[in-house]
Amino acid sequence: MVKVVVLDPISPEGLKLLESAGMIEYEVRTGLKGEDLRKTLAEFDGAICRSGVKITADALEGNKRLKVIVRAGVGTDNIDTAAATRQGIIVMNTPGGNTIATAEHTMALMLALSRNIFPAYKSLLEGKWERHQFMGTELCGKTLGIIGLGRVGQAVAERALAFKMKVLGYDPFLPEHRARELGIRTCRTLEDLFPEVDYLTVHTPLNEQTRNMIDRPQIQMMKKGVRIINCARGGIINEDALLEGLESGHIGGVALDVFTKEPCTNSPLFGKPNVLCTPHLGASTEEAQTNVAIEACELLVDFFTTGAVRNSVNMAPLDPKTLEGLRGYLDLVYRLGLLMAQIDREPPTRCKIRYQGEVANRDTRLLSAAFAAGLLQHALEQSVNLVNAPVLLQQRGIELAEERTTDIGDFASQVTVEVFRNDKSALAAGALFGKSLPRLVQKGAFRLESPLEGTMLIMYHRDVPGVIGRVGEIFGRHNVNIAFLSLGRAENKPGGEAIGVLALDSYPPAEAIAEILKLEPIHRATVVVLPPRGELPPWLGVGMPK
Ligand SMILES: NC(=O)C1=CN([C@@H]2O[C@H](COP(=O)(O)OP(=O)(O)OC[C@H]3O[C@@H](n4cnc5c(N)ncnc54)[C@H](O)[C@@H]3O)[C@@H](O)[C@H]2O)C=CC1
Numbered sequence: 001m002v003k004v005v006v007l008d009p010i011s012p013e014g015l016k017l018l019e020s021a022g023m024i025e026y027e028v029r030t031g032l033k034g035e036d037l038r039k040t041l042a043e044f045d046g047a048i049c050r051s052g053v054k055i056t057a058d059a060l061e062g063n064k065r066l067k068v069i070v071r072a073g074v075g076t077d078n079i080d081t082a083a084a085t086r087q088g089i090i091v092m093n094t095p096g097g098n099t100i101a102t103a104e105h106t107m108a109l110m111l112a113l114s115r116n117i118f119p120a121y122k123s124l125l126e127g128k129w130e131r132h133q134f135m136g137t138e139l140c141g142k143t144l145g146i147i148g149l150g151r152v153g154q155a156v157a158e159r160a161l162a163f164k165m166k167v168l169g170y171d172p173f174l175p176e177h178r179a180r181e182l183g184i185r186t187c188r189t190l191e192d193l194f195p196e197v198d199y200l201t202v203h204t205p206l207n208e209q210t211r212n213m214i215d216r217p218q219i220q221m222m223k224k225g226v227r228i229i230n231c232a233r234g235g236i237i238n239e240d241a242l243l244e245g246l247e248s249g250h251i252g253g254v255a256l257d258v259f260t261k262e263p264c265t266n267s268p269l270f271g272k273p274n275v276l277c278t279p280h281l282g283a284s285t286e287e288a289q290t291n292v293a294i295e296a297c298e299l300l301v302d303f304f305t306t307g308a309v310r311n312s313v314n315m316a317p318l319d320p321k322t323l324e325g326l327r328g329y330l331d332l333v334y335r336l337g338l339l340m341a342q343i344d345r346e347p348p349t350r351c352k353i354r355y356q357g358e359v360a361n362r363d364t365r366l367l368s369a370a371f372a373a374g375l376l377q378h379a380l381e382q383s384v385n386l387v388n389a390p391v392l393l394q395q396r397g398i399e400l401a402e403e404r405t406t407d408i409g410d411f412a413s414q415v416t417v418e419v420f421r422n423d424k425s426a427l428a429a430g431a432l433f434g435k436s437l438p439r440l441v442q443k444g445a446f447r448l449e450s451p452l453e454g455t456m457l458i459m460y461h462r463d464v465p466g467v468i469g470r471v472g473e474i475f476g477r478h479n480v481n482i483a484f485l486s487l488g489r490a491e492n493k494p495g496g497e498a499i500g501v502l503a504l505d506s507y508p509p510a511e512a513i514a515e516i517l518k519l520e521p522i523h524r525a526t527v528v529v530l531p532p533r534g535e536l537p538p539w540l541g542v543g544m545p546k
């Protein structure tokens with residue numbers, strides 16, 4: 001059974017999906033942090049969360065089991081995605097399911113600010129009837145500035161246009177023609193937008209470009225009386241600058257659903273006139289929570305049953321059909337990586353992979369990640385998989401270059417890998433026989449044809465009579481059975497340099513190798529261990545528990 005932990009409350013419709021999957025056992029454990037969270041995550045194969053739990057690098061430290069974290073929502077900023085990637089854990093989200101809820105919440109806050117809904121009701125509760133105190137303003141005819149025109153920003157624009165507002169937008173990633181279709185006038189710079197708007201709302205992610213995007217100087221560029229709304233992420237707008245702007249009278253109103261530090265139960269903004277705050281409720285509608293819970297649980301079930309990777313923020317998508325088509329090649333390149341790591345123990349400085357023939361049309365990013373996983377598998381303490389291998393390689397400063405050509409060579413598809421270590425390089429090429437039989441077809445300058453599996457002895461020798469017989473005799477005495485033998489010559493004539501690859505049924509004792517190395521025609525002999533035929537490498541079983 002696959003074990004999944006639900007770390008924040010999610011809708012029962014999602015949980016029902018987990019139950020009906022048959023092979024998933026889930027537990028709801030909410031409110032966790034610190035050591036409790038770390039220990040819990042180490043017991044499960046998958047996790048689902050909303051924005052409540054903070055999955056930090058410490059919470060993932062030493063985790064050898066978790067394969068996937070699904071965020072039931074958009075923002076993954078409560079998950080240390082970089083740490084998850086280093087640990088080989090896939091992070092997915094469910095964009096879209098809560099867009100309308102968040103756009104409607106933005107409109108609700110704009111309307112509530114404009115019509116003094118909160119202070120008016122408060123005054124009523126205090127037994128007053130102060131109609132003159134709460135003169136409002138209409139949205140109709142006002143200019144709304146929207147920063148970030150993705151899903152939520154566009155949904156807000158549609159609604160604001162229905163209220164007959166003029167919409168001015170800024171999003172460097174939205175094509176002009178799309179903005180025109182939506183009826184949004186766009187600005188080239190934020191400086192062009194600020195002076196024009198009566199209302200400003202932000203709908204970008206929080207990142208290094210957007211942190212404190214709205215600060216004191218930006219507020220100074222806005223009209224006096226501007227109303228500012230943030231339903232995206234705390235920190236995009238500087239909260240201290242908002243307070244100052246309100247106190248000076250430059251800002252006419254502030255509505256926040258999100259805060260720099262959450263939960264936020266105490267803020268100098270709370271209780272100030274013309275301020276309205278909600279505790280991160282943008283996505284809190286029954287409909288949105290049903291949508292995101294169903295989508296999150298579907299992502300998890302698909303991942304664990306078929307290996308599909310969708311909506312991942314740290315890995316290329318992988319659908320079951322693509323995975324099936326790639327499985328043989330993934331296995332081949334992973335084995336080439338393992339081989340290259342064992343023939344020379346010196347750390348690589350850079351690698352080159354050449355995809356030739358039909359394989360060049362496949363998703364070679366995943367194949368190269370599989371090669372990197374093989375190359376690093378035994379070098380590192382942690383488990384290496386398709387998610388973290390490229391990052392781990394990069395962290396070690398090992399460059400990985402890809403070349404692709406659809407020209408057919410000797411095989412329908414061939415993958416050639418070259419690993420550089422300071423002043424030397426090693427080359428190997430592999431091909432798939434049938435759909436799933438990985439073969440070594442070249443090693444250095446030598447052409448050959450050998451299975452890429454199990455225990456292999458790779459030896460280089462002068463091509464003279466009797467070498468193989470003497471090697472066979474040594475292995476015989478040490479009770480090591482030779483299952484398969486493949487020979488190759490650099491030039492196709494006797495007496496020159498040759499390679500021998502022997503598939504062995506057991507790992508040869510060191511004495512046997514020492515005896516072989518004493519044979520005069522043999523210059524070098526290395527034992528390499530690869531997984532047995534058909535054994536699913538751990539990183540490929542993305543849908544299976546580790
Ligand atoms: N309050 C809540 O409960 C909710 C908050 N959110 C948050 O709302 C925000 C928007 O969500 P979505 O629309 O789904 O995301 P999205 O990814 O669809 O849209 C984000 C947009 O911001 C734009 N952008 C990025 N950097 C920018 C920059 N420097 N300047 C201007 N535009 C920039 C992108 O091009 C993109 O179009 C996110 O931060 C998300 O976490 C989303 C759902 C619920």
Ligand SMILES: O=C(O)CCC(=O)C(=O)O
Binds near residue numbers: 050098283284
């Ligand atoms: O889970 C929630 O309620 C927060 C939603 C949110 O902020 C998001 O999806 O980015």
